[in-house]
Amino acid sequence: MAYVKWQYEVLNKFCTDAFQSFGFAKDDSAFITDVLLTADLYGIESHGMQRMVRYHKGIEKGSIHIDAQPETVFETPVSATVEGNSAMGQLVSKYAMELAIKKAQASGIGMVTVRNSNHFGIAGYYTKMACDKGLMGIACTNSEAIMVPTFASMAMLGSNPIAIAMPAKPYPFWFDASTTVVTRGKLEIYNKNGDPLPDGWALNAQGKPSSDAPDVLANIVAKNGGGINPLGGSSEKTGSHKGYGWGMVCELFSSILSLGNTSDECCTFEDKTGICHGFIAIDPAIFGDAKAIEEHLSQYLEKLRNAPKAEGAERIWTHGEKEHFAEARLRKEGIPVNDNTMVELNDLCSFLGIDFAEYFAGYELPKDNSFFAGY
Numbered sequence: 001m002a003y004v005k006w007q008y009e010v011l012n013k014f015c016t017d018a019f020q021s022f023g024f025a026k027d028d029s030a031f032i033t034d035v036l037l038t039a040d041l042y043g044i045e046s047h048g049m050q051r052m053v054r055y056h057k058g059i060e061k062g063s064i065h066i067d068a069q070p071e072t073v074f075e076t077p078v079s080a081t082v083e084g085n086s087a088m089g090q091l092v093s094k095y096a097m098e099l100a101i102k103k104a105q106a107s108g109i110g111m112v113t114v115r116n117s118n119h120f121g122i123a124g125y126y127t128k129m130a131c132d133k134g135l136m137g138i139a140c141t142n143s144e145a146i147m148v149p150t151f152a153s154m155a156m157l158g159s160n161p162i163a164i165a166m167p168a169k170p171y172p173f174w175f176d177a178s179t180t181v182v183t184r185g186k187l188e189i190y191n192k193n194g195d196p197l198p199d200g201w202a203l204n205a206q207g208k209p210s211s212d213a214p215d216v217l218a219n220i221v222a223k224n225g226g227g228i229n230p231l232g233g234s235s236e237k238t239g240s241h242k243g244y245g246w247g248m249v250c251e252l253f254s255s256i257l258s259l260g261n262t263s264d265e266c267c268t269f270e271d272k273t274g275i276c277h278g279f280i281a282i283d284p285a286i287f288g289d290a291k292a293i294e295e296h297l298s299q300y301l302e303k304l305r306n307a308p309k310a311e312g313a314e315r316i317w318t319h320g321e322k323e324h325f326a327e328a329r330l331r332k333e334g335i336p337v338n339d340n341t342m343v344e345l346n347d348l349c350s351f352l353g354i355d356f357a358e359y360f361a362g363y364e365l366p367k368d369n370s371f372f373a374g375y
Contacts (some may be wrong), residue, residue: 005334035121042323046185084117108286115260124176127165138280144267153207155227160250174320253278
């Protein structure tokens with residue numbers, strides 16, 4: 001399937017207008033849009049524009065409550081538990097990370113756990129919020145069960161990503177990764193493109209390796225068994241237990257501390273998803289001279305970039321570099337959007353009663369746009 005490039009300003013206006021048409025306030029619509037388009041600018045297509053259809057379905061189903069507001073239900077000087085009330089995940093997470101940042105600025109550390117939220121986009125967006133304030137940021141979430149534990153045949157954990165960011169020069173350390181081999185969103189992209197899944201990514205309903213994206217997605221939705229492997233694949237020899245363990249770490253900081261729904265329970269309700277998050281902000285100054293700590297990290301990252309290279313390798317990257325350069329390039333060249341995602345956006349415009357051509361003038365929808373919408 002082909003891609004078409006659109007300038008950031010076009011997509012920003014479309015998304016903001018669309019979320020306002022759903023009923024979100026202007027500022028909230030702009031924030032949700034920024035989370036999505038930051039993912040696209042960073043080259044993380046699975047969590048960018050193509051997520052619009054998921055939010056549309058969540059709003060239609062009633063699991064995303066447009067007018068809901070998060071609230072703090074338990075609090076200490078350094079911690080808090082937030083009830084999301086099934087509000088939009090990005091808005092709940094903004095509230096929670098801002099609270100963690102405020103506590104870190106006052107006490108050196110802030111830890112906030114969240115229950116009953118929704119999909120919040122890329123975890124790294126919220127660590128960047130802390131990093132931009134000179135703090136170390138940590139974020140994680142659970143999600144609908146897609147990870148098959150080592151030696152199991154049924155998905156029991158979510159993709160359960162964890163992200164960490166910390167100030168450094170010339171660009172921050174920024175790491176964001178799922179604890180599954182890939183995210184569900186990546187399977188959705190392969191499905192849209194009609195491509196077979198690579199070996200080691202997924203399992204069918206019987207727990208056997210599968211390259212069939214539509215089948216794997218359908219089984220996840222229907223809870224038939226199978227799903228996506230943990231980091232390390234399906235064998236202890238390749239480290240499967242490590243990805244499984246990191247997925248559990250995310251559960252501890254999200255669903256367990258908040259007394260919320262674990263991944264196997266998420267998205268099994270009529271009126272909510274029950275997704276949970278965890279956020280931490282840390283002021284490096286509680287360990288000494290913050291500027292010296294930043295310089296220490298900056299120097300080490302530079303050592304890594306200048307380490308001896310493997311034969312044939314052109315460059316050693318540190319975490320956050322690729323995203324830094326991708327953003328600069330895509331802001332100039334335009335953001336690529338999958339043709340099948342364009343079909344979804346056209347359908348969304350019809351639902352919302354807004355003019356697709358007003359934003360995407362001259363674009364012709366593909367004639368063959370049938371694909372399995374397994375989400």
